Amino acid sequence: MKGTETTTVKTVKIQAAEKRMRKKITTVLCAVLCAGMLATGCGKEEKISYIDEGMAAIGELRYEDALANFDQALVSGEDKRLIYRGQGLANLGLTKYDEAVAALEKCLASGSSVPDEMDYDVNYYLATAYYKAGRLEEAKQVYDAILALRNNAREAYFMRGIIELKMGNYELGKPDFDKAIELAPGDYDQIVEIYKVMDETGYREAGRAYLETAVKDAPKDMSNYDKGRIYFYLEDFEAARNYLEQARDAGNDKATYYLGKTWENLGEYNYAASVYISYLQDQGESALIYNQLALCNMQLEDYDAALSALQSGLALEDTSLRQTLSFNQIVAYEKKGDFKQAAQLMSQYVKDYPDDTTAVREYEFLRSR
Numbered sequence: 001m002k003g004t005e006t007t008t009v010k011t012v013k014i015q016a017a018e019k020r021m022r023k024k025i026t027t028v029l030c031a032v033l034c035a036g037m038l039a040t041g042c043g044k045e046e047k048i049s050y051i052d053e054g055m056a057a058i059g060e061l062r063y064e065d066a067l068a069n070f071d072q073a074l075v076s077g078e079d080k081r082l083i084y085r086g087q088g089l090a091n092l093g094l095t096k097y098d099e100a101v102a103a104l105e106k107c108l109a110s111g112s113s114v115p116d117e118m119d120y121d122v123n124y125y126l127a128t129a130y131y132k133a134g135r136l137e138e139a140k141q142v143y144d145a146i147l148a149l150r151n152n153a154r155e156a157y158f159m160r161g162i163i164e165l166k167m168g169n170y171e172l173g174k175p176d177f178d179k180a181i182e183l184a185p186g187d188y189d190q191i192v193e194i195y196k197v198m199d200e201t202g203y204r205e206a207g208r209a210y211l212e213t214a215v216k217d218a219p220k221d222m223s224n225y226d227k228g229r230i231y232f233y234l235e236d237f238e239a240a241r242n243y244l245e246q247a248r249d250a251g252n253d254k255a256t257y258y259l260g261k262t263w264e265n266l267g268e269y270n271y272a273a274s275v276y277i278s279y280l281q282d283q284g285e286s287a288l289i290y291n292q293l294a295l296c297n298m299q300l301e302d303y304d305a306a307l308s309a310l311q312s313g314l315a316l317e318d319t320s321l322r323q324t325l326s327f328n329q330i331v332a333y334e335k336k337g338d339f340k341q342a343a344q345l346m347s348q349y350v351k352d353y354p355d356d357t358t359a360v361r362e363y364e365f366l367r368s369r
Helices: 016-039 050-059 063-075 080-093 097-109 117-132 136-149 154-166 170-183 188-200 204-216 224-233 237-249 255-265 269-283 287-299 303-315 319-336 339-352 357-368
Strands: none
Touching (some): 050 063, 080 117, 117 154, 136 154, 170 188, 188 204, 188 224, 224 237, 255 269, 287 303, 319 339
């Protein structure tokens, strides 16, 4: 960020594994609550289950509260296997990946020698924790083990393909992606994520081929939203705009993010900002949309408006967006010329996210200002 003209602003990358983690947490929570209800006999005084309380806190993204409940569950002698799983999920939510690994490994060790549904579920979380901790080989080994027992586990093929590419093994990763698409040809979320990973790892043209095939082989009932976002990644922004406008007009709220970014790529930052503002007014607050609005305002050099949007996003306490919002807040203060405030915020940022080596270097620059 040395100089406002060359500053690189981090954008949001929503990973498929994190989306699926939230879905699984909801499923796990429901199962645990139902089990608790069945265990409570008629006419008996209900006993507090700290595991249930912890899982409820996870469902509400209150991860520290969840960990406190799981600690109390250990003291109360509740099911250790469920406690360790809960601790693993809470630490994943807090981005404490080594702690998540330790808890999830304890969960697996406390089960029987014959894998059951919980073991498969926990293994997916464990692989995610390994991956997020940068322990790619260990994550790959978990997916290898899953696929050795379930050769149609689509998500395992998809995630193993990502890891292979991150490790530089394109020839091993592509067949996994091909298999994942074969098992779910209409999963356009998956196809988009495959393209994004290939783009990030230097195989952009191979990734584009997946997008082009998806459009070419699209069924008649393919949604305007799916067409629009695929054309967005193919950088046909005129086509993307047309399909996404239709999707939004038909009531598809998910189209807003891509529609706004399409207008950004067309250089229409004022219009893109109006798209985001309309969403916030009509659909409610969203950390993702606040972030995009802030990026538009920075392009328009309205840094106070950008900071207002970022601070509104941070107030929502969305852990998946906190790092991005925090970094962009620092960028906005720097662009505004308030290097003192930017340095103060960066000091906390590098403590919270020490693996961000770019930010660590930038902190040294800000301190010199």
